[in-house]
Amino acid sequence: MxxxxxxxxxxxxxxxxxxxxxxxxxxxxxxxxxxxxxxxxxxxxxxxxxxxxxxxxxxxxxxxxxxxxxxxxxxxxxxxxxxxxxxxxxxxxxxxxxxxxxxxxxxxxxxxxxxxxxxxxxxxxxxxxxxxxxxxxxxxxxxxxxxxxxxxxxxxxxxxxxxSKLKNMKVSIDGELSKGVSPKDVTLAVIEKIGTAGGTGYAIEYCGEVIRNMSIEGRMTVCNMAIEAGARAGLVAFDKKTLEYVQNRPYSPKGNDLQLAIAQWHELMSDEDAIFEETIHIDGSSLKPKVSWGTSPEMVIDIDGTIPEASSESLSHALKYMNLKPGMKPSDIKLDQIFIGSCTNSRIEDLRIAAQVVKGKKVSDRIKRAIVVPGSGLVSAAAVEEGLDQVFVEAGFEWRAPGCSMCLAMNPDQLGEGEHCASTSNRNFEGRQGYGGRTHLVSPATAAAAAISGNFVDVRELVE
Amino acid sequence: MKNNYNFHIGRITPLSRDNVDTDQIIPKQFLKSIKKSGFGPNLFDAWRYEDEGYPGQDVSERSINKDFILNQEKFLGADVLLSKDNFGCGSSREHAVWSLMDYGFKVVIAQSFADIFYNNCFKNGLLPIQLSKEIITKLFDIAEQKKEIEIDLLNQVIVCEGNELCRFEIDPFRKECILEGLDEIGLSLKFSEDIKNFEIKRSLDAPWVFNERNEG
Missing domain, CATH: 3.30.499.10 (Aconitase, domain 3)
Incomplete structure (x- = not known):
């Protein structure tokens, strides 16, 4: 079978x-x-x-x-x-x-x-x-x-x-992403489409051309937010990229063990005629950078979209908490802080992308604080080796030590009451990043661009 | 702290929201505790009080949000919590269940639950009941009328004023766990031989899984 x-x-x-x-x-x-x-x-x-x-x-x-x-x-x-x-x-x-x-x-x-x-x-x-x-x-x-x-x-x-066994859901993202559209935008698009309870009771396998072409770090960003779509597990099939990524790490198998492992790992993909209880298709080519406007990760719009009408109790609560009005655009939101970090987006690739956007520029005077929190001591060391920390510091970012930091603000890194933050984290719940704080979930590129501009801009216009 | 019961009679506290996340149920600053108890005073902290709470604070000094459902006199002591879609979404923090129980809730009824929260409920004996939108709407009316409902776990039925309101589904093992207050780890350890045999087989098939750090 x-x-x-x-x-x-x-x-x-x-x-x-x-x-x-x-x-x-x-x-x-x-x-x-x-x-x-x-x-x-x-x-x-x-x-x-x-x-x-x-x-x-x-x-x-x-x-x-x-x-x-x-x-x-x-x-x-x-x-x-x-x-x-x-x-x-x-x-x-x-x-x-x-x-x-x-x-x-x-x-x-x-x-x-x-x-x-x-x-x-x-x-x-x-x-x-x-x-x-x-x-x-x-x-x-x-x-x-x-x-x-x-x-x-x-x-x-x-x-x-x-x-108990979960049901199977396939989320296929086909086509090719535009420049400036990143794995974070893909995972937000999935949540926007199926909702925060859409994946409840399922394991989601992400597949399609976009996922195949995506780096392992990007796939981690996508799977990270499977839970925001309600799914306890997100999965991507094994391929050459997976093998390249896992080899030569301190705990990975070596020698004969590695050969034995590789033979087994090649089986780690769904059979062609495997049955999924649910299948979702997303056209990757049409995706735009995303911004969350509300207090649930499904409250997401395109960077050039508009904030929706208060057509339900939940939407009206969210608009009130976020102090936003229907019809506003992401660029109308006054930002106070920028957070680049979290288990969603704090890997070296995320930092490279953000650094590329800020290089040689300055954080806007309108931004009170912009911080970069690498995901681990080794990510931090790699970034320092590449000079990324200097790029951020020269632009006016604070370069911090690794941890969850402002993603859930259990440590001293928090938003002030009423402050809006462009954040590369995963949850925009009320008070998540600090009491009364207002979170906008975005990609590292969008967060970096927002730091420079002082408000949300379309990163597709900044990259060639 | 573990509930263990087959029958509960109580009034309903109606929390009319979708997607009530565990960050709302118990905000992060209270997760620093290394205990399972004492979270009740900070349940729904940001909605319940008008200021920002912190661990170890005397909550009786704080100004309360009179509009919030837990602070309305007519729902005091109503120990069945009623909500809407996707209750308990977000963080896996079991502290959410501990705080609902520490506050005094015995049952949570919702149109749907997030997976991890739903699991966490059973581990502690907080009964989560999932019901259709139609019944949920009826229960919101019943809550407003301050009527008691009888939740009969043994027979999986909810009764109001002598009339059966609905039946509910529950996994038989989970039902037994609540009815009997079972020690789940103890039950699993009865399969120790099976686990050991599995482990031997797996260590032959995939020895690298059992390797320590391997720089070689």
């Missing part, structure tokens, strides 16, 4: 089906951060249980870490409650012998950037993390899902997840 990529990954990890129909799904890798793990470790301790397989786990603090004064390590965390959470992760990892890239480690970073970068994420694996954006790793032909804290405890204790 022909199978989808998701079916193959599922079948390769289903340990047993229980009487009630649910499965135990074996988990190859478990990524851990400081926010959703302390209660899970506490639960283990109370039940007198131990982690099932220590080497399956990799940890790094990312949500709470400050992006300044990093050389001070834990002492640089001024918020005592946040510091306790980070030290609790240290303690738990030490107690159980779990590898952690701690706050002072050069490999520390956003867990979803660190995993692929280290080769911890490999094709064909099942990967979970107590973070909804775990879907990111699906770009490497893995089955990767966000889980809650009880499930974190369950995976620690049993190396399995209690799961």
């Amino acid at each position: 022909s199978k989808t990529l998701y079916d193959k990954l599922w079948d390769a990890h289903a340990v047993i089906q229980r009487n009630d129909g649910t499965h135990l799904l074996y988990i190859d890798r478990h990524l851990i951060h400081e926010v959703t793990s302390p209660q899970a470790f506490e639960g283990l301790k109370l039940a007198n249980r131990k982690p099932w397989r220590i080497s399956a786990n990799i940890a790094t603090p990312d949500h709470n870490v400050p992006t300044t004064n990093r050389e001070d390590g834990l002492d640089g965390i001024s918020d005592e409650v946040a510091k306790l959470q980070v030290t609790t992760l240290d303690d738990n990892c030490k107690e159980h012998g779990i590898t952690q890239f701690d706050i002072l480690d050069k490999r520390q970073g956003i867990v979803h950037v660190v995993g692929p970068e280290q080769g911890v994420t490999l094709p064909g694996m099942t990967i979970v993390c107590g973070d909804s954006h775990t879907s990111t790793h699906g770009a490497l032909a893995t089955l990767a899902m966000g889980i809650g804290t009880s499930e974190v405890e369950h995976v620690l204790a049993t190396q399995c997840l209690v799961a």
Whole structure:
């Protein structure tokens, strides 16, 4: 029987089906951060249980870490409650012998950037993390899902997840993207089309010419926001690009293991006649840069579009919260801050694209603050090596240390009340980036261009 | 903190919104806690109070948003939360479920739920019930009329004033978990031999998955 990529990954990890129909799904890798793990470790301790397989786990603090004064390590965390959470992760990892890239480690970073970068994420694996954006790793032909804290405890204790099989959705993006249109615009277009609940109960496989031509980093951006379309998992089939990306990383297989792995990885694609319960087509050639205007990631318009009428209670709430009026254009929005970072867009490729836009220019006087937060210590080092940090600093951006930062503003990087931010992150919920803050989700190129212009502009007009 | 029950009688707090995300249910500044309890006073913090909250604060000093549904006198003690489409979307934070329970909610009814939130509910014994738009609309009326509803989990039926309002679907295992307050990890560990055998097979098929850092 022909199978989808998701079916193959599922079948390769289903340990047993229980009487009630649910499965135990074996988990190859478990990524851990400081926010959703302390209660899970506490639960283990109370039940007198131990982690099932220590080497399956990799940890790094990312949500709470400050992006300044990093050389001070834990002492640089001024918020005592946040510091306790980070030290609790240290303690738990030490107690159980779990590898952690701690706050002072050069490999520390956003867990979803660190995993692929280290080769911890490999094709064909099942990967979970107590973070909804775990879907990111699906770009490497893995089955990767966000889980809650009880499930974190369950995976620690049993190396399995209690799961029911998801349905299959195919999202095919065909044609060729225009210059200036990026993976972020593609993933926002998908959410705009199917809505934030469109993918509920599904694993989404992204395919089509646009995805095939897209870099692995771009595919990570697309899969990252599968969860904003409601899908717990996003996936892309294995190909030559995947292999090039995963080879020669610290945790990736070498020698004979690599040859064995490659033979298996080539199977990681949907069979030609595999059945998807839902299929969506998007014409990539017609896509334009996108801007979110509201308080849900489905409230998205084209850069030259207009903000819609308040035709429902939700839309009217969103317009009020964002202090915007129907008929306004993105260019009419007064911006206060720029944030380039997050597990969606903080990889080296994102920083290169943004740097290219800002090179030799200055951040507009109208922008109060513009920050760049690389996704990991290694991304930061690579950017410094290429001189990108200087490009940003000379333009008037602040160059920060790696972490989740203003994507969810658990650390001191926050919007002020009423401020509008052009942000490369993934959620524009009320208060997400700071109490009363107003988020506009955009690509790195659009955020960079907005920093220079002081308002949203069409990046297609800036690139050749 | 775990609910464990088969029958609940209560009034309804109506939260008339689609896409209520977990950032709204419990804002990020409260996620710094390393405990599962104490989130109730900050449930829906940004909607419930007129100022920005912070962890460890005495909420009795804060100015409340009188318009918000949780602050309206007629819904005080109404421990069934009713909402619309895609409730619990966004972040996977289980703190959302812990805060709803810590506040006192026993059941959440919505037209649809986001996957991770829905899962998280069962892990803690908060019963999520998904119902059709038509029934949801009826329940909003019932909420306004301050009528009690009876939620019979055993028979999967909701009754109001002696009349069956609707039946609801629930996965049998999840139902059992709430009815019996089962220890899911303990249940899974009964399959330890199966997991070990699977692991041996997988380590032969894909040894690199089990390798430590491999610089060689």
